[in-house]
């Protein structure tokens with residue numbers, strides 16, 4: 001099966017992937033240059049080191065976030081290529097366009113996602129009690 005919405009998402013996703021890749025490399029370049037460390041101070045003071053650590057953590061988080069999103073886009077682009085994009089992994093029905101626009105990386109239709117969320121909440125409730 002192949003969702004009729006797959007082709008329209010493909011170019012949007014490819015564009016988003018290119019933007020994320022650019023952001024990823026710019027962040028890597030910034031980290032490698034140490035540019036943001038220069039504005040912090042000497043790095044000898046405890047406050048400077050703390051601020052640098054904070055900047056490093058933010059940059060690493062940004063890199064990880066970009067990588068995760070790129071991986072998700074690659075997964076979706078692979079699904080589009082194989083003709084499985086927009087098809088629910090659970091009930092195999094077509095996922096609605098509105099849901100795909102708001103959650104383009106979803107593998108489930110709204111009904112199945114709600115069931116899965118409900119099951120997860122039930123497991124958490126049982127563990128908590």
Ligand SMILES: [Zn+2]
Nearest residue numbers: 088091109112
């Ligand atoms: Zn479903």
